[in-house]
Amino acid sequence: MIEVKNVSKKFDSLIVLDNVSFSVGDARLIVILGPSGTGKTVLLKAILGLTPVDSGEVLFDGKSIQAIDESEIYEIRKNIGFVFQGTALFDSMNVLDNIALPIVEHTSASTSEVKDKVVQILEIIGMSGKEKLYPRSLSGGMKRLVAVGRALALDPKYLFYDEPTTGLDPIMRDRVVNLIIDLKKKYAKSGIVVTHDLDTAKAVGDEIYMLKKGKISKVRQIRKEVYNG
Amino acid sequence: MNLFSLIGDFSVFFFRSLFISWKIKTTKWRILEQVYHIGIGSLPIIIVIAIFTGLVSIVQTSYQLIGTVPRYILGTTLGRMVMIELGPILTALMVSGRCASSMAAEIGTMRVTEQIDALEVMAIDPYRFLNLPRIIGIFIALPILTVISEFVALICGAVYAHYFLDVPFSVFNYGLTHYFYAKDFFGGLIKSLFFALVIAASGCYFGFKVKGGAKEVGKAATYAVVTASILILVLDFLVALVIFG
Numbered sequence: 147m148i149e150v151k152n153v154s155k156k157f158d159s160l161i162v163l164d165n166v167s168f169s170v171g172d173a174r175l176i177v178i179l180g181p182s183g184t185g186k187t188v189l190l191k192a193i194l195g196l197t198p199v200d201s202g203e204v205l206f207d208g209k210s211i212q213a214i215d216e217s218e219i220y221e222i223r224k225n226i227g228f229v230f231q232g233t234a235l236f237d238s239m240n241v242l243d244n245i246a247l248p249i250v251e252h253t254s255a256s257t258s259e260v261k262d263k264v265v266q267i268l269e270i271i272g273m274s275g276k277e278k279l280y281p282r283s284l285s286g287g288m289k290r291l292v293a294v295g296r297a298l299a300l301d302p303k304y305l306f307y308d309e310p311t312t313g314l315d316p317i318m319r320d321r322v323v324n325l326i327i328d329l330k331k332k333y334a335k336s337g338i339v340v341t342h343d344l345d346t347a348k349a350v351g352d353e354i355y356m357l358k359k360g361k362i363s364k365v366r367q368i369r370k371e372v373y374n375g
Numbered sequence: 376m377n378l379f380s381l382i383g384d385f386s387v388f389f390f391r392s393l394f395i396s397w398k399i400k401t402t403k404w405r406i407l408e409q410v411y412h413i414g415i416g417s418l419p420i421i422i423v424i425a426i427f428t429g430l431v432s433i434v435q436t437s438y439q440l441i442g443t444v445p446r447y448i449l450g451t452t453l454g455r456m457v458m459i460e461l462g463p464i465l466t467a468l469m470v471s472g473r474c475a476s477s478m479a480a481e482i483g484t485m486r487v488t489e490q491i492d493a494l495e496v497m498a499i500d501p502y503r504f505l506n507l508p509r510i511i512g513i514f515i516a517l518p519i520l521t522v523i524s525e526f527v528a529l530i531c532g533a534v535y536a537h538y539f540l541d542v543p544f545s546v547f548n549y550g551l552t553h554y555f556y557a558k559d560f561f562g563g564l565i566k567s568l569f570f571a572l573v574i575a576a577s578g579c580y581f582g583f584k585v586k587g588g589a590k591e592v593g594k595a596a597t598y599a600v601v602t603a604s605i606l607i608l609v610l611d612f613l614v615a616l617v618i619f620g
Contacts, residue, residue: 194496
């Protein structure tokens, strides 16, 4: 379980997160909704320990990441897959190497075992046969799928998605949304989806929170006028 | 950032990159990749530079010395000049121009496209993954390039002396070997080891610290080359002072 407790963060005088609290239970997808530039990505990075917080704490299965050293944070991160908004795929590596990297780095799997695992992941994300392609020859949607595949490499307990459907055409958007739902239902992946897209939020979220002016609040019913206002 | 905090930050960054768990099983391939990229990749330009270093040096030396000293002194002078100074420093400056900038640009681009954050999220230490192979790779490649450069410069100098200055190979070789001191050769190599460290550290440091976009990546590449070049010259003096002073 992930618990975010009273997390605050400001950049100079700009308050980005103001006493933000929520939790992510097992096999639950939490959506953080909010207009662009409200600090949703900062929140995700704060949860991962990539951005230090000014106050509050984040607990992974009861362990506060503010109270542990870097090596322990790395151990926790092995249980988290992160899909970056810009995908952050390694452009010098092909699809196979991108997905294989965490497996090679953190397990003692043989070359053939690594390849089998990557092939299996590519089947899950619907990208079979694309192992040899480089990110530069993939469309935006395909890159997003490969980023999800790389996040799955270590079979993490949690998946974080940062704007997973932004900039995608409707068909690819549905494909990514269905993949997120499948991963939760079939593989019991809990996680957080950060988005400003109302349709994505409604489709994937078990619980939806709105982040606005640093404050977070639970949304019971999404209404466009509330979101825009 | 003032000069002292920059030096402090640079030093911490360098030691943080080197004194970590090497995880040699996975890192060795990345080190070999860097040795190949730096070593083989820089070889053509190093050979070109070495050819002209040898030629210019022998022309200048003969202009200043022929007629006043025995001809074998050409071999002695060229040998010591190339091994102590010209080989190590020109090779290092060329590799700095080629590699420090590419390291800074590559790592800087990875920083602005969140690829370094991606490594952190995957629990992969970016200092080990990105910096360590580059530091070790250049530490292996630069001394080898320096020896090749010295060899090529001496050969070219000897050939020019033989055909254009009427100094037979045997006479040139006598001057080169009779006054050969191992200290000259190894002193030059020790210099190149220090140069390797500052080239890699500058490239990685300025790449890592990039914030922003393409413009900042370009600036990082420039800072990396300028810093590495200045540090090479400073270290050249300090190491020379210790070894030959």
